[in-house]
Amino acid sequence: MHIPDGILPAQVCVAGYAMTGLATWYSLRQINRKPDPTAEIPKASLLTAAFFVASSIYIPVPPASVHLILNGLLGVVLGYFAFPAILIGLFFQALVIGHGGLTTLGVNAAMMGVPALLAYHIFQARHSFSKVVMEPARTALFAFLGGALGLGIAALIFLTLVILNISADINANTERGLILVLSAAHIPLMMVEGVFTAMLVLFLQRVKPELLES
């Protein structure tokens, strides 16, 4: 799910770069606050590669298939490194898959990266609920929310940007209608992404808990 070149006007692309610049600056600042930032770079880099590779995994839903975005999971696992990871991942997508997307890199990174950071905070918030919900349901629930919202917000931004910019000749009501309908169509995808994220996080918690940012 990324916006290809040629659809968005330059102002939006520039605004996208501005947002990405801001979010990158903020993420790097948070990263540099850690006790040993360079120690985490190899981990973040290899996981960026792993997520990039994993984006080719799809869930068969005959007759089609669902490709996962996993930006929520990225946030949960990498924390603030998730934003640079997504930025670099998108850049490599332009290189490797040849999607293009160099003008829309800013927009796409912000679209997927900001919800990823949000998912991170949502997942971290689970600690505040330790009295209310028991483990492992608590981890599963918050992981689900992180995954589902990670996709949901990104999808909403994607649809809004594309539909509003694709042609000057569509009237406002039709645009609103289209956005609503297509957003609703994404709800089952959000469910799938949420469940998948929950399964993965539970698996990681059992086998390699230190992978989950704490």
Place this chain on the structure above:
Amino acid sequence: MGAVHFDTYVPRESVIHHWSPRLKLISLLALMFACATVQHITLVPWMLGLVALLYGLSGLPLSFLQQRLSYPGLFILAVVVLLPLTVGDTVLWQWGWLALRQEGLQATLLILGRFLAILTLGFILLGTTPFLTLLEAMRSLGLPTILADMSLLTYRYLHEIGAMLVTMQQAMRLRGFGQRRQHWLKVNGRTMLHLAMLTGNLLIRSYERSERIYKALRLRGYGYGPKSAQEESVSPQVSVLSWGLTGGALACAAALIVAEAVLRGALSQASLLGWGLMGVLLAVVIGLIIAEGVLRR
């Protein structure tokens, strides 16, 4: 991952290949953004002509372009098919209930034109610059160290991790994964669980690999402090040719933007304000990033 065309670089002897990487990056990006500003269909042929000229200068084979355009072309296909049939009121042609509309067709041609131009410019950049050179150019323009380091490591291990996934998927398939008949429009829970575990294992193995890599890097001095002054190597003299190309490219970019503004009618105060604000914002952000980069050194 199927065919991973990594390092898109095609070695050739051409003026574009010899263009100083930093200037090339800035110029081509500027051109790409200039193309993104085009809203008038009359500018599309000029845009495409300019891009074709640059592509010719680069000496890259046509097959390279053809091969690389095929995949992203699919993306745009939906747009190309739907817009002319749905958007607008002026009907050009009618077959029964299908109507070809002018506004939709115009919008499609605009999008296609911009898409082709921007993508081709991107391929020119990637086809004439090796990845490491590109990264170095970005670093010299202020790319933060963390991003540069991460990009290098990711690039280095991407292929390996891709191969890991392929092998793991093969092992699963050989034990019968994916054999069960699936109902239409239903998600099989067990399949999803197994895919989640596959992804989890990929992450764990990558993570464990990274721990070993980090130890090896540390043994060679990584992460102990600021990099030595040797990093600031003497940059090679930028040739007259490079400056010439850069000047030409930036002039064309400016021309496109101005032509677009003129065609839109007199620049209104509001749009000027809008552009001004965007410019200031972008300058501030870039300034921050460069300052960060400089302070890190």
Place this chain on the structure above:
Amino acid sequence: MIDSVSTRFDSLKMAQGKRPVAIVTQSLSFSYPDQSDVLCNISLTLHESERVGLIGHNGCGKTTLFMLLCGVLTPSAGTISLFGEPVQPGQFRPEVGLLFQDPDDQLFSVSVWDDIAFGPQNMGLSAEEVVVRVAQAAEMTGVTHLLQRMPHHLSGGEKQMVAIAGLLAMTPKILLYDEPTASLDLRTRRRLIRFLQHSTETLLIASHDLEFVLEVCDRVLLIDNGGIMADGDPRQVMGNQDLMERHGLEKPHSLMPHLGIDSHSHESGG
């Protein structure tokens, strides 16, 4: 312990010297897009319960051959049949099991039990049958005490045996082993040798560990330049120093005359 989960071994045919044919390839060829003639015109026949070693220098095509036999890769030319049925690329054939060189490529579940059960479950067996299969496979490979452990926390040798159990639970008739001793310590290697010497399936083992091949296999194929350079008794093929060196290998130490007594002769398999 041994014959509870195994092939239909036709002892009469065996006695008559006519063993059913397990693997047949005719003029098999394969090229990668950037590498031509990785395998060229390979025609071989393996009989049931044969134990064949596949030796050759790095990159001679052993793994590619395995991938072709399993149907993972599609041949550029030629045919492959397993027990008379031609191999269709992509088809699931539980009669063939492939042990990957790195057990981490194969193990992925949360518990050893789940991992061994993966194959039988995909075969569509009932839950009770799966339980039986897992127990039998675990017993054969000696990993019953590890069933509730996490595969990620096991040692290299233990992972290897669990991976083998995962294959045996599918009751394959043919087992392909890709460098099985590569990461094993000596004790586990010895266990593996003993285990393989007692197995009744048809085995095709690719290995650099020539001593291992000597102890386990009753036939050896030497691969080089995409073709079969030698095919015969392990002692004769590997004992031919000239032949071995010509194809990038060395004669195994135990076959060197100055070492005197061949201490392994009484342990060699059938």
